[in-house]
Amino acid sequence: MGKKYSEEHKVAYYECDVTGQMTQPAMLAVAIEISEAQSAALGRDSAFVQSLGVTWIITNYQITYNRLPKALEKITVSTMAMEYNKFFCYRNFWLTDELGNELVKIEAVFALMSLETRKMAAVAEEIIAPYGSEKVKKIRRYPKLTKVEGDSYQPYRVRFYDIDNNHHVNNAVYFTWIFDVLGYDFLASHTPKSTAIRFEKEVEYGNQVESHYQIVTREDGAIETRHEIRCGDVVSCEANIVWEAN
Amino acid sequence: MGKKYSEEHKVAYYECDVTGQMTQPAMLAVAIEISEAQSAALGRDSAFVQSLGVTWIITNYQITYNRLPKALEKITVSTMAMEYNKFFCYRNFWLTDELGNELVKIEAVFALMSLETRKMAAVAEEIIAPYGSEKVKKIRRYPKLTKVEGDSYQPYRVRFYDIDNNHHVNNAVYFTWIFDVLGYDFLASHTPKSTAIRFEKEVEYGNQVESHYQIVTREDGAIETRHEIRCGDVVSCEANIVWEAN
Numbered sequence: 264m265g266k267k268y269s270e271e272h273k274v275a276y277y278e279c280d281v282t283g284q285m286t287q288p289a290m291l292a293v294a295i296e297i298s299e300a301q302s303a304a305l306g307r308d309s310a311f312v313q314s315l316g317v318t319w320i321i322t323n324y325q326i327t328y329n330r331l332p333k334a335l336e337k338i339t340v341s342t343m344a345m346e347y348n349k350f351f352c353y354r355n356f357w358l359t360d361e362l363g364n365e366l367v368k369i370e371a372v373f374a375l376m377s378l379e380t381r382k383m384a385a386v387a388e389e390i391i392a393p394y395g396s397e398k399v400k401k402i403r404r405y406p407k408l409t410k411v412e413g414d415s416y417q418p419y420r421v422r423f424y425d426i427d428n429n430h431h432v433n434n435a436v437y438f439t440w441i442f443d444v445l446g447y448d449f450l451a452s453h454t455p456k457s458t459a460i461r462f463e464k465e466v467e468y469g470n471q472v473e474s475h476y477q478i479v480t481r482e483d484g485a486i487e488t489r490h491e492i493r494c495g496d497v498v499s500c501e502a503n504i505v506w507e508a509n
Numbered sequence: 510m511g512k513k514y515s516e517e518h519k520v521a522y523y524e525c526d527v528t529g530q531m532t533q534p535a536m537l538a539v540a541i542e543i544s545e546a547q548s549a550a551l552g553r554d555s556a557f558v559q560s561l562g563v564t565w566i567i568t569n570y571q572i573t574y575n576r577l578p579k580a581l582e583k584i585t586v587s588t589m590a591m592e593y594n595k596f597f598c599y600r601n602f603w604l605t606d607e608l609g610n611e612l613v614k615i616e617a618v619f620a621l622m623s624l625e626t627r628k629m630a631a632v633a634e635e636i637i638a639p640y641g642s643e644k645v646k647k648i649r650r651y652p653k654l655t656k657v658e659g660d661s662y663q664p665y666r667v668r669f670y671d672i673d674n675n676h677h678v679n680n681a682v683y684f685t686w687i688f689d690v691l692g693y694d695f696l697a698s699h700t701p702k703s704t705a706i707r708f709e710k711e712v713e714y715g716n717q718v719e720s721h722y723q724i725v726t727r728e729d730g731a732i733e734t735r736h737e738i739r740c741g742d743v744v745s746c747e748a749n750i751v752w753e754a755n
Contacts (some may be wrong), residue, residue, distance in 0.1 A: 277538035281672050292523035423691045426527050443668045
C-alpha cells in the first residue's frame with residue numbers, strides 16, 4: 264500500500280439532492296479532486312504525466328455505501344494508491360465522518376492511455392514510483408456486470424460543462440446520466456448500497472447518448488438497476504447498482 | 510447596509526470549465542451556499558422562514574466580472590444584505606482574490622413568496638431584522654432586457670439533480686441552460702463581462718424547456734447574447750450577457 268492523502272470537505276447543499284444527501288456525481292468529483300491534489304503534491308500532476316505522452320483514464324469503479332454524507336456534514340476524503348501491475352493501478356478512496364466511520368468506499372482502477380495512439384500504455388515507473396504502492400503480478404478480476412434487457416432509455420446530450428479541464432467528459436457525468444434516468448420517484452425512495460461501473464469507450468462533446476436501464480428485483484430480494492450508456496451502436500459505459508428502499 | 514458574512518473557498522477543478530476558470534453555475538451555487546450559512550448563523554434558516562408560511566425566491570441578478578476565479582485559486586466569498594423595501598430585499602455577493610481584489614460582484618434581488626398562494630408576500634420584519642439592513646422606500650429599477658429575435662434554441666429537460674433541497678429548480682441550473690446553448694466554440698473563446706438575468710416563472714421537475722438565444726454585435730462593438738428560457742408558451746427566465754473575445 265502506498266501513501267495516504269486526505270482532505271477535509273464540508274458537504275454543500277448544492278452537492279446534495281432533494282433528500283439532503285450528497286449525490287454520486289458530487290462524491291466522485293470530490294474524490295478525483297483529492298487524487299489530483301495528491302498527484303500535484305508528489306510532482307506528478309497531469310501536465311507531468313502528459314509530458315510523457317500519456318494520460319490517466321479510469322476503467323472501473325466498485326463503490327460501497329454504508330451511509331451517504333449529508334448536507335453541511337464535515338467529512339474527510341482520503342485516497343491511497345494500493346498496488347499496480349503492468350497495465351493497471353488500483354486506487355482506493357474513503358469518505359469518512361467526523362468520528363472516522365467509513366461512509367463510502369470507492370475502489371478505482373486507473374490505466375494510462377497513449378495520447379498519440381489512444382491505446383493503453385504500460386505503467387511507467389517514473390510516474391508511479393512517488394505514490395509508494397507495491398507492484399504485483401496479479402490482474403484483479405471484477406464480477407461480471409449483468410446486461411440490460413428491454414428498451415427503456417432517455418437521451419442525453421454531452422454539454423459544455425460536462426467537459427473537464429483535460430477536455431474529457433468527466434467520469435462523474437456518466438453517473439448523472441445513469442442515476443437521472445431512474446426518475447424522481449425511484450431516486451427519492453431508494454438509497455444505493457453498491458455500484459459497479461465499467462467505462463469502455465469515451466464519448467465526446469456534442470454526442471447524443473442513450474442512458475438505457477432496467478429495474479429488477481433479484482431472487483435474493485435486492486433491488487438492482489442495470490445500466491448501459493450507448494452512443495450510436497457503441498456501449499460506452501455499463502453499471503449495476505444495488506439499492507435499498509428507504 | 511447590513512452585516513457582512515464571508516467564507517473562504519478553494520476553487521475545485523470540477524467547478525471549472527475547459528478554460529480552467531470557474532463556471533457561472535458554480536459561482537452562483539457557492540454564493541447561495543454562503544447566504545444560507547449566514548441565514549443559519551442568524552437563526553433565519555429556510556426551516557424558520559417556511560414556518561412563517563413563506564419561502565425566499567430570487568427575481569434578478571446583475572453580475573459583473575473583472576476576472577473569473579481560476580482552478581485551485583483561494584477566493585473569499587462574501588455577502589451582505591444591502592437594503593429592503595416592502596417587497597424586495599437587495600443582497601450583494603463578492604468573490605475576491607487573496608489580495609482582496611474584486612473578481613466578481615453579484616447583485617441579487619430576493620423576495621418572499623407565500624407557500625399557500627404562491628404569490629409574493631410583504632417582507633416580514635421578523636425575518637429580515639437580524640440581517641441589519643436598512644429599510645428604504647425606493648424600488649430599484651433595472652435596465653430593460655433586450656428580447657431574443659430569431660428562433661435558435663436547444664431543448665433541455667429538468668433533471669433530478671437540478672432540483673435542490675427546497676424542491677425547486679436551483680437558480681444555478683438556468684445558467685447551465687443559458688450558457689450551454691452557446692456552444693463549445695463560443696464559450697471557449699469568450700469571457701463574460703456582465704450578466705443581467707430575470708426569473709419570471711418557475712419550471713418544475715420533468716419539464717422540457719427551450720433555451721432560446723441570439724448572438725449579436727452591438728453598435729458599440731460589444732458582443733451581447735440574449736436569452737429566453739421558455740416552457741411551452743411561458744417565458745420563465747430572460748437574460749442578456751455581454752462578452753469579451755479572448
